[in-house]
Amino acid sequence: MSYGFLGRIIRVDLTSGSITIEKPGETFYRKYLGGKGLVAYYLLKELPGGVDPLGPDNKLVFATGVLTGVPAPALPRFVVGAKSPLTGGFGQSEAGGFWGPELKKAGYDAIIVEGCAEKPVYLYIKDDDIQIRDAQHLWGLETGQAQEAIRWELGDDKVRLAIIGTGGENLVRYACIINELKHANGRNGLGAVMGSKKLKAIVVRGSGNIPVAEPEKIPGIRKDIIAELKAYPLTQSLYELGTAGAVISLNAGGILPTRNFNYGELETAERISGEAMAETILKRREGCYACSIRCKRAVEVSSGEITVDPKYGGPEYETIASFGSLCQIDDLVLLAKAHELCNKYSIDTISTGCSIAFAMECYEKGLLTREDCDGLEVKFGNKDVILPLIDMIAQRRGIGDILAEGTHRAAKIIGRGAEDFALTVKRQELPMHDPRGKVAVGIGYALSETGADHMTAAHDPLFANKGIVLDTIFPLGITKPVGERDLTWEKIRAFMYLKIWWSFSDMAGICHFGPVPRGGISINNIIRLLKAVTGWDTSLWELMKAGERSINMARLFNLREGFTREDDILPKRLFTPLKKGRLKGVAIPEDEFRAIISLYYAMMGWDEEGVPGKGKLLELQLAEFLPMREEDDPDGSLLDDAELN
């Protein structure tokens, strides 16, 4: 009997139409936990190097974790992975909502999608009934229309759908996957991979239960967790103001990304704040499966020139900043509409906003003309261009066709120095946190296996001061505050431990708003919960080693794709001073930054080029992924051991 996981994984080949169920054993789950661990395992094991991310040889993996769907806060998450069409490397993106728990109730931990359908299809999973169904009539529909049509034709309005809109169909390199119209596997262009396979949606409905080893313990642990969350100020703020609660503070600190990261301040930032949203367009606060935090927003605008439909939820901080301050726009209704359109088309709001800001800077520097932009005056602050450009990107029309390639590729097409305005790491656009005011965020961007990503480790302010937040991570051995802009060995040590801790969450199905230090759930209660759910006698040690394992596997994937230490670097702009805001004149010192990356490699047991050493990979039981040379394993014993794992 398995607990926490179902022990069943669906493998679908869309080329041949075959559907099989695989049953890895408990050792496999204890080693990889699910989520990022499963994705890394299958991508590393089964994809050859150099595969076309938008071709039939790429594989798309949907994976829940061992805690996904357990009825307690912050456990709704699932991970989608593939080789990314945006970065060309390890592709991974997490989402909350209800889809992951539903898949487990249907009896499965994960789905591996292979091949490419001849005509558009969707996958329908209802317990033991798994069908590949025709979706030709759904191709070209927005996510909301397609969801409604599928629920109607199945006669079941309770099915949960992970779906793409036209952005995914048109292979926008940063297309995302949406569930419940408002939760996104946002980054890395995984919606384009789905589009390339002509897979419109994965529709699930389950009637089973997730097996738990000690079910009698869950209500007590849940009660303790809810109490911890309720008492934690950062969690209270998420409920009250949502993620947009960050706008005012970041702006005051001079690190609200503005004018394509030239400035750190928007003078009218209060107009696009979480407070402004709560006082104007907020319809209700929402949340994910069994979660008490309720950080999500639904916004509504029912009259006027622009209307906004609450069924698509509401804009997160990232969306508000990427279309707002980054483009110097302070119209909250317009930003809410931009959010709604991106969810209808299934395109990532961060990369879409960044692509528009990039185009604005190109336009103002004379690299793009009005003629190039289909008559639009693509200047910072011109709110008339935002919605048309989102349309053009999703439909790949005019300048939108170039911007749909992502700013890295768009800059190469435009040339003449446009590369300086494309702010990416590993070809993925920067999220809305300026590392010049919190350098570990920049270290996180540089070292993220998926390209620039703000959710790979806790941000510096969470361990910069003594008090109730720092206290929560004493069990990780982080007991001394490290200043936000310090680039010291203590910074990299704290970052490394927190990145490993966050990677564990991405494996187990835990939302980063749950556990400390970002949320209020103590490390002790996460372990109590994991023990009660799985029945394993486990510890923080074992879980941290699992997190470290997944980081190393993703690293190996990227090395195989040709990434080097030169890809673990920030765009030049972050090494140059901010031009406006309270941190005006502040830059990250590039030499010190490069040195700190080397120190991270050393602490991780990697060589100077960032290649995991043989000792490290063996310690993490990853012998089968060791770049094997004959002299490393003359008698074949390492590989024999690997098979036992």
Add this chain to the structure above:
Amino acid sequence: MQVKIKFFSSLRKYNPTSSHPFLFEMPGEMTVQELLNHFRVLPGEVGLIIVNGEIGKLDTVIRDGDSVELYPLVGGG
């Protein structure tokens, strides 16, 4: 001895008045830390201190007529 205080975002709950900013009568010069203690703000809850338009610290001394802005810790996301 009066100072002008602004609690922002999730710190607004510590504002004992309905005006924003509000005036606070100090018994004498205080550090920012002492001011936070007075309002029972939890240690580590404040992420950014601005005193008279400049970034301040917990040991910055507040004097008559000063303006203090207090912003919560921002976690990212």
